[in-house]
Amino acid sequence: MIKLFSVRDKQKKEEDAATAAGGKGIRLSAGELRMQKDMAELSLPSNISITFPDGAEKLMHFEIMIRPDEGIYRGGMFVFDFNIGAGYPHDPPKVLCKTKVYHPNIDLEGKICLNILREDWKPILTISSVIYGLQFLFLDPNPDDPLNKEAAVAFQDNPRRFEADVQRAIMHGHVINGQTFPSCRAR
Template sequence: MLKLFSVKDKQKQQQEANAGAGKPGKLSAGELRIQKDMAELNLPPNITISFPDGKDKLMHFFIAIRPDEGIYRGGKFNFEFNIPTGYPHDAPKVLCTTKVYHPNIDLEGKICLNILREDWKPVLSISSVIYGLQFLFLDPNPDDPLNKEAAQMFVDNPRQFEQYVQRAIHYGTYINNVHFPSCTA
């Protein structure tokens, strides 16, 4: 007589053993999508990407943006990307790791970019986010600020704002009792 339950138990134990032995499984939808995004990524020379965990670990990486025009020209601004398992349905988590005097980036590195929040859609890609970040350095938005002091300075005295930014980038400086270290490219 065949004991059906013992056969099923053995099959289940074998599957668990195979899973625990590190045998490769299927990639998640997010991992497949990030592979596609990375394959299609075409960065300009002023933007670089690095993978601290190795090039096969695509769910965590860094982007460096070096604006070559605008108020932030000459600076190098680093961003850490963490891709959630629910990607592309969930937006990437992005943090600016360079302390910068910017209306849309607070002192903790949080970024006010609509496509990282309420306007995220699964059709957007990592490329969309990178170009959105680049645009923040070309055209800061004082109407939706995270750093209200920087936004007010940008509106009230744009010339002084640009001087502060350039001084911070090239030499490091204190602005409103906060130190902004040099971040030249």
């Protein structure tokens, strides 16, 4: 049996949350409410920044810029596009790397091989979890689970040459295996 009063109380709380969010009677989806919470709790280090191309009130689409300050990719600047669907947090965010990068876990189309964006996603994970996962890919690439198989083989076979190729691509732009990688040097 449905308890009518508990349903009404829940609806009232949702309306209050929507009104507190700035909308007069506009109901926010569960994903939008969760995004508000995730963004309120987001604390980014100085080498990561966030922008909202559609305006700060549009939380379901944003870009993250990661500027690694250590590891193979230090000195680079990498932009990731986040699109949060209506099913969030039950569905993972859709994330695409907008910067063409020579990386074992990022293919030439910008798709990312990060387990928490696929099979290991759980609703308890947050946007912060994804951002730190992306940052970790630049600190410790995983050639055992590659999207760019050529980069993974190069990383495993000759790590010093791989690092030199990555640094040349970041600083000046570089052609690797017939693919041109434009400079993505951090400003």
